[in-house]
Amino acid sequence: MLNEFCGSLVRVDASDNVIRNLDGVPTSVREFKITNNHLSDLTSWGHLMNLQYVDVSNNDIKSLSVFRDMVHLRGLVADNNNLTSLDGILYHDGLQALRARGNLIESVDFDATALQRLTELDLEGNRITKLENLDQLGSLEVLNLKGNQLDDLQLDQAQPMTSLRRLTITDNNFNSLDVRLMPSLKLLHADRNCIARLTGLSKVRRLDSLSLREQRGPTALDMSFLQSAYEVRKLFLSGNRLEAFDPRIDFLSLQLLDLANCGLQSLPEDLGEMMPNLRALNLNFNALTDINCLRCIPRLKRLLLAGNRLAHSLSVVEVMAEFPFLSEVDLRDNPITQGFYAPLQVLVHGDTADAVDLFRLPDADAERDATYCNRLDLDTRIRRRLYEHVFVERCQWLKKLDGLRLRRDICEVKDSIWKELAARGLVLNKDGTRIDPTDYEGVEDPKENGTMEESRWHAEDSFA
DSSP states (O other), rough: HHHHOOOOOEEEESSSSOOOTTTTTOOOOOEEEEEEOOOTTOOOOOOOTTTOOEOOOSSSSOOGGTTTTTOOOOEETTTOOOOOOOTTTOOOOOOOOEOOOOSSOOOEOOOOOOOOOOOOOOOTTTTOOOEGGGGGGGTOOOOOOOSSSSSSOEEEEEEETTTTOOOEEESSOOOOOEEETOTTTTTTEEOOOOOEEEEEEGGGTOOOEOOOOOOOOOOOOOGGGGOOOOTSSEOOTTTOSSSSSSSSSSSSTOOHHHHHHOOOOOOOTTHHHHHTOEEEOOOSSSSSOOOGOSSSSSTHHHHHHHHEOOOOOHHHHHHHHOOOOEEEEEETTGGGGGTTTTTOOOOOOOOGGGGGTHHHHHHHHHHHHHHHHHOOOOTHHHHHHHHHHHHHHHHHHHEEEEEOOOOOOOOGGHHHHHHHHHTTTTBTTTTTTBBBGGGGTOOOOOTTTSSSOOOOOOOTTOOO
């Protein structure tokens, strides 16, 4: 028995076993992780009164009543059990964090609860249709209700949730949302609801991140909320049928703007002046034909424009040359890059599907790209080389172009494409005279037929 040999243990991890009872676990244990076992409501916990942090995910516990007498409990994780309610844990006045994802909970009522110290509540992936008296959780800072069936939070007008900092209600059924009773919100993620109207933002002065992607209601999202969201730093609106994005106020704090797949054909001419501090801009999968409106954004680092209607490469490069810190550009699936790259192949595993960003193209495979490029017709290879050459010369800090690491030595490569360019007079000597390609017979790029370098750029961008 473990308690006979290790009677003073404080932390135990007994995950991935077939444990049904806890006899022999030392009474001194305070942190206990016992996920993926065979625990049930019949399992006795009576001798483990000193437990403070418990993780019982992936067991067969149907009620939290088994933890009723653990007066020292501070954190409880009970994901993927068969819980139908939170009864049995609502009166732990010392509990600070509760997570019960992937259960069968349909309703929760915090009336007369003793959870006054609870700061984190995560009920993602349940079946909750009713959530009552949430405002009685006076210390709640983080609330995750993603993947339920809620259409309202039913807050008491006389009792605002002044401590709430992060609210996630993605994948629910909200038709509208009023946040005036959450004045301290810093993060609000409400993707894939039916929201047509968002109100109360004038009371939320510290909002940092706002995400309203893919609203699926019959009524289009009312963009008037932008008038009160001018201090937001990250704004995600991808997947909404906007057709026009024309804010009437400056967003001087905005650093990330996500407007992919919004049906946009144009943008305001002064967009860059209204948002001069943007670091990352995602305009993928729209119908833009011109990006001159993006001038005057000196700190832009990432610009995604895949799947648009950009046909004039010189005008595009002229705009991008004005971004001195630009490090990533994606122009795939535009007329100016037609035929340059192989069709994308993306394999999404079931356990990582939620992590895939559907509004940006994944990085390309360098080896596959090299094979594809070697099979292109000569004119297309020449156009692609000139395209890369211009970006190298005009964008000094660019590291990734169209999902591939940009070779900054491409201008010095004396391969077959370069020789053809020289023969056509498309590359010249420094003095302006034509180059005789026969002077470079036998000179090849060592990377043209060798192993391609890793395509992914590993630098971090805090605004991605």
